[in-house]
Amino acid sequence: VxxxxxxxxxxxxxxxxxxxxxxxxxxxxxxxxxxxxxxxxxxxxxxxxxxxxxxxxxxxxxxxxxxxxxxxxxxxxxxxxxxxxxxxxxxxxxxxxxxxxxxxxxxxxxxxxxxxxxxxxxxxxxxxxxxxxxxxxxxxxxxxxxxxxxxxxxxxxxxxxxxxxxxxxxxxxxEIGICGQAPSDHPDEFPAFLIDCGISSISVTPDTVMAVRISIAEAEANLKS
The missing domain is CATH 3.20.20.60 (Phosphoenolpyruvate-binding domains)
Known part of the structure; x- marks a missing residue:
């Protein structure tokens, strides 16, 4: 905690x-x-x-x-x-x-x-x-x-x-994460940038959890390809 x-x-x-x-x-x-x-x-x-x-x-x-x-x-x-x-x-x-x-x-x-x-x-x-x-x-x-x-x-x-x-x-x-609004405000682009940086964790608002999870999954898949 x-x-x-x-x-x-x-x-x-x-x-x-x-x-x-x-x-x-x-x-x-x-x-x-x-x-x-x-x-x-x-x-x-x-x-x-x-x-x-x-x-x-x-x-x-x-x-x-x-x-x-x-x-x-x-x-x-x-x-x-x-x-x-x-x-x-x-x-x-x-x-x-x-x-x-x-x-x-x-x-x-x-x-x-x-x-x-x-x-x-x-x-x-x-x-x-x-x-x-x-x-x-x-x-x-x-x-x-x-x-x-x-x-x-x-x-x-x-x-x-x-x-x-x-x-x-x-x-x-x-470890380093992010707890600002940016990933929640821009779920289609900002999580991908953070994944590319190599961030440890991302905090988001409840209403954007699914959108950000999808964005993260796509970004991680692109890194592996």
Whole structure:
């Protein structure tokens, strides 16, 4: 069971009762205080430690040793390493044999993948195609609909990032999948591209499972022919 750790943004927390008292009113929360950066902030760290206590209970009290954790929106290998140390302190990190994954959704995750893998002692990664599109093109997901020249994961720049990410993780002997919308939004073409890259797993929405399975089967048959 792979659990992605919390990745709520300030605008989402602000909608909670009392949230506006504690949360900043950020201009662009999609690329601001979220993911790993929250875990290490002294104001948010106590809340994150409650999350880790729950994960530790699942692993150690209930004995569910198939638990795996994934760190989202991690900007640098050093930030990832600091989060890893925090997980180890709560007995849910690599030191406790809990496999650790990272979301691959920033250009830095791809370009500096080797250092992320080493410093975080990663077991694998998962490509977040939605956030990767916005960070490659510097356009917020919240603003994409109004953008004059729409972009998505099929663009050459994003596909190049995905191919590089799969190659680097695979060459390190690690798993890497995708959990963004791209395979579900474009089931006739995108799964075939992912299979050609050598991806380990593909996540899709329930309504596109059959279409994507057919696309994957055809792509794998073409590779064998």
């Amino acid at each position: 792979l659990v992605r750790l919390s990745d709520f943004k300030s605008n989402e927390y602000r909608e909670l009762l009392g949230g506006r008292i504690f949360e900043p009113n950020e201009e662009n929360p999609m690329i601001a205080w979220r993911g790993a950066s929250r875990y290490l902030d002294e104001n948010f760290k106590p809340a994150f430690e409650m999350e880790l206590e729950a994960m530790a209970s699942v692993r150690h009290d209930f004995g569910l040793d198939n638990l795996q954790l994934m760190v989202p929106f991690c900007r640098s290998p050093e930030e990832g390493e600091a989060v890893k140390h925090l997980l180890n302190e709560h007995n849910v990190g690599p030191d406790s044999n809990v496999p650790l994954f990272v979301m691959v959704e920033l250009p830095s995750n791809v370009i500096d993948a080797d250092n992320f893998i080493e410093k975080m002692e990663l077991f694998g990664g998962s490509i977040g195609s939605n956030d990767l599109v916005q960070t490659v093109y510097a356009v917020s997901r919240d603003d994409l609909e109004g953008y004059q020249h729409p972009v998505d994961a099929r663009s050459p720049a994003v596909k190049s990032m995905i191919r590089d990410a799969v190659r680097k993780f695979t060459e390190s002997g690690l």
